Amino acid sequence: MSILANKNTRVLIQGITGTQASFHVRRSLDYGTNIVGGVTPGKGGQEHLGLPVFNTVKEAIEATGANASVLFVPATAVKSAVREDAEAGLELAVCISDNVPVRDMLEIKNILRGGKTIFVGPNTPGIITPGEARLGIFPENIHRKGKVGIVSRSSTLTYEAVLETNRAGLGQSTVIGLGDDMLIGMDYIEALERFSADDETEAVILIGQLGGRFEEMAAEHYKNMTRKKPVLAFVAGNAMPFGHKMGYAGDIMSGGKVSALDKQNCMREAGMTVVEKINQIHEELQKIQRLYA
Amino acid sequence: MNIHEYQAKKILNRYGIYIPRGKIAYTPNEAKKSAIHVSMRGPWMLKAQIQSGARAKGHFLEAKAGSKGGIRQVKRRRDIAVEAEKMLGATLCTPQTGPKGKFVSRIYVEAFQKVEKKFYIGLVINRLEAKITLLVAKIEDKGKDIAVIAVENPEKILKLPLDLEQGASKEQIAQVRQFLNLEEFSIRHLSRMINGMHRAFVENDATMIEINPAGVTRRGQILALDAKMSFDDKALFRHPEIKQLQDEYEQDDRTLRAGKFGFQYQEFDGGNIGCIVNGDGIALTAMDLISSKGQGTTCFLNVKGGVDKDKIAAGIKIIMTNPKVEGILINILGGFLRCNLIADGIVAAASEVGLNVPLVVRFEGTNKDEAREILQSSKLPLIITDNMEDSVDKLIQAIEESE
Numbered sequence: 026m027s028i029l030a031n032k033n034t035r036v037l038i039q040g041i042t043g044t045q046a047s048f049h050v051r052r053s054l055d056y057g058t059n060i061v062g063g064v065t066p067g068k069g070g071q072e073h074l075g076l077p078v079f080n081t082v083k084e085a086i087e088a089t090g091a092n093a094s095v096l097f098v099p100a101t102a103v104k105s106a107v108r109e110d111a112e113a114g115l116e117l118a119v120c121i122s123d124n125v126p127v128r129d130m131l132e133i134k135n136i137l138r139g140g141k142t143i144f145v146g147p148n149t150p151g152i153i154t155p156g157e158a159r160l161g162i163f164p165e166n167i168h169r170k171g172k173v174g175i176v177s178r179s180s181t182l183t184y185e186a187v188l189e190t191n192r193a194g195l196g197q198s199t200v201i202g203l204g205d206d207m208l209i210g211m212d213y214i215e216a217l218e219r220f221s222a223d224d225e226t227e228a229v230i231l232i233g234q235l236g237g238r239f240e241e242m243a244a245e246h247y248k249n250m251t252r253k254k255p256v257l258a259f260v261a262g263n264a265m266p267f268g269h270k271m272g273y274a275g276d277i278m279s280g281g282k283v284s285a286l287d288k289q290n291c292m293r294e295a296g297m298t299v300v301e302k303i304n305q306i307h308e309e310l311q312k313i314q315r316l317y318a
Numbered sequence: 319m320n321i322h323e324y325q326a327k328k329i330l331n332r333y334g335i336y337i338p339r340g341k342i343a344y345t346p347n348e349a350k351k352s353a354i355h356v357s358m359r360g361p362w363m364l365k366a367q368i369q370s371g372a373r374a375k376g377h378f379l380e381a382k383a384g385s386k387g388g389i390r391q392v393k394r395r396r397d398i399a400v401e402a403e404k405m406l407g408a409t410l411c412t413p414q415t416g417p418k419g420k421f422v423s424r425i426y427v428e429a430f431q432k433v434e435k436k437f438y439i440g441l442v443i444n445r446l447e448a449k450i451t452l453l454v455a456k457i458e459d460k461g462k463d464i465a466v467i468a469v470e471n472p473e474k475i476l477k478l479p480l481d482l483e484q485g486a487s488k489e490q491i492a493q494v495r496q497f498l499n500l501e502e503f504s505i506r507h508l509s510r511m512i513n514g515m516h517r518a519f520v521e522n523d524a525t526m527i528e529i530n531p532a533g534v535t536r537r538g539q540i541l542a543l544d545a546k547m548s549f550d551d552k553a554l555f556r557h558p559e560i561k562q563l564q565d566e567y568e569q570d571d572r573t574l575r576a577g578k579f580g581f582q583y584q585e586f587d588g589g590n591i592g593c594i595v596n597g598d599g600i601a602l603t604a605m606d607l608i609s610s611k612g613q614g615t616t617c618f619l620n621v622k623g624g625v626d627k628d629k630i631a632a633g634i635k636i637i638m639t640n641p642k643v644e645g646i647l648i649n650i651l652g653g654f655l656r657c658n659l660i661a662d663g664i665v666a667a668a669s670e671v672g673l674n675v676p677l678v679v680r681f682e683g684t685n686k687d688e689a690r691e692i693l694q695s696s697k698l699p700l701i702i703t704d705n706m707e708d709s710v711d712k713l714i715q716a717i718e719e720s721e
Contacts, residue, residue: 126553134448162654164683179599184651237445261602264609270414272371272528272546274442281469
């Protein structure tokens with residue numbers, strides 16, 4: 026088991042003919058990901074990287090039975106690409122594309138409301154289930170199949186967390202980058218729920234980030250979960266000095282609680298194990314494993 | 319991206335929001351002319367244009383500016399140029415700017431507007447709900463400041479999620495009127511302000527609009543007495559007219575240059591280590607580690623997912639040529655970004671400006687082996703490590719030895 030994506034996930038690539046997409050799709054194919062086709066409007070009927078290219082998501086699904094998609098489309102095309110995914114009822118859309126305007130995300134969130142498509146990102150490294158599926162741009166050579174689920178708003182710290190699970194000799198079940206834009210699709214809560222329902226995952230690493238109250242909400246949710254797994258949390262930013270502000274709207278939305286320490290306290294109170302340094306994760310993981318062995 | 323009060327007011331006015339008559343001035347003489355232009359009679363308000371709240375409570379760093387804050391009322395015409403002279407070219411510090419303050423390059427001269435009542439009104443994005451949210455709070459004379467209310471009495475702030483297309487509903491506007499205890503006949507003006515703000519927000523890809531305060535006149539008219547607007551950097555390509563409002567005085571030279579390459583650059587007081595990283599999280603983690611060893615970061619450059627070798631080299635040069643940097647830490651975890659591009663950038667930048675301080679590099683992820691090879695064959699005097707904490711230790715040691 027794993028969450029969201031595995032070797033049976035039938036993956037489409039939207040924007041498959043782009044340079045960055047081609048570079049990463051080739052690597053995902055080499056990794057064994059079950060990529061079944063691509064979508065680039067106007068290039069339907071062609072073949073790219075040995076895969077059939079379609080004009081629309083709907084056509085692609087009819088021909089290939091795809092149930093997930095990875096978006097490498099230009100920022101301005103993300104909105105219409107997601108609309109296609111939602112209308113076609115895809116289970117999962119992972120948006121690697123960066124620079125999606127906030128207003129477009131407001132519309133995208135409206136499009137997704139009430140639908141069944143799980144949208145991850147934008148601006149995310151994607152999802153990887155080691156040995157099975159690479160949906161995105163994760164540096165696959167550092168991943169090992171294993172027992173720890175990782176969910177993170179920070180791309181680069183995700184890689185750091187992966188290395189820590191390797192050091193602990195535990196590997197990863199599934200790794201999810203949520204992206205760190207102002208508005209994101211999937212959040213920590215969905216990931217925590219899915220990891221706790223997954224037999225293979227024994228512990229979860231949650232990497233937080235300054236800004237927003239996503240970690241606070243995750244902590245609140247975790248406190249009340251009946252079936253839960255141990256969570257190791259890390260948020261950087263204790264040394265961040267005063268930041269320039271303009272106006273009070275930000276303070277009103279956060280209630281003035283904006284520091285890394287506020288987040289760490291919240292998560293500790295909810296029963297998560299909070300580490301001060303990211304390279305302490307492997308030791309804490311080993312402690313957890315001894316506890317549950 | 320942020321803009322100044324006078325620019326925000328101009329935009330809001332285009333959306334039907336009333337503002338007091340005002341004109342911008344870059345010199346004392348212009349200030350005098352602007353004053354006469356907006357009103358034949360005083361008092362006038364002289365408002366330092368920096369992108370920060372709490373300007374009235376601020377103080378100037380220079381003695382010539384006098385002890386008063388960044389918002390000054392002037393009653394006599396002959397005092398306008400005198401007062402403008404004091405503020406222009408001085409540095410204004412507020413609780414929001416930090417101790418360095420901000421340079422005042424221009425003053426907004428406004429006709430003083432008498433009002434009966436004031437309130438706070440803003441639009442912001444609620445990140446959790448993914449909704450534009452209307453914020454409203456009463457402002458009472460000698461009452462608590464909005465900054466304090468936000469933290470101590472958040473329940474005293476009305477928060478209403480708005481429909482993206484429709485904006486505020488009639489019921490929501492009625493709710494705001496009741497919340498503020500405004501006269502029934504004010505509803506027309508309130509509606510005008512809220513609808514104008516919402517349209518200005520959506521049509522210009524704003525991320526924040528704040529009118530603090532809005533003022534209600536004796537006849538029920540509602541005006542924006544102050545205004546702040548922030549815009550989504552990722553949508554500026556749709557708004558060239560807003561992009562050109564960017565005030566380069568608001569950022570220092572290095573930040574500006576890094577921004578032009580699409581990178582994020584930030585400087586801090588104290589510290590002697592410059593960091594080059596590829597992500598917010600990794601930047602903060604590096605800073606935390608450095609501070610846990612009793613040292614400080616003086617600046618960091620976040621090259622994000624950059625894929626252009628020349629831009630990366632130019633970015634690295636910004637750190638290499640910062641005189642406060644006594645040692646450089648490069649920590650790159652390649653995914654989208656390929657480590658070999660950073661290595662090429664380091665070599666190119668060092669050959670151009672010289673590498674005069676210790677440099678410790680740690681690569682992980684996409685194309686890390688190629689990257690290490692490039693650095694090793696360059697013969698540059700740098701240290702390559704395998705993990706972040708080790709790289710911080712080695713750098714601190716190298717800085718001590720080089721002294």
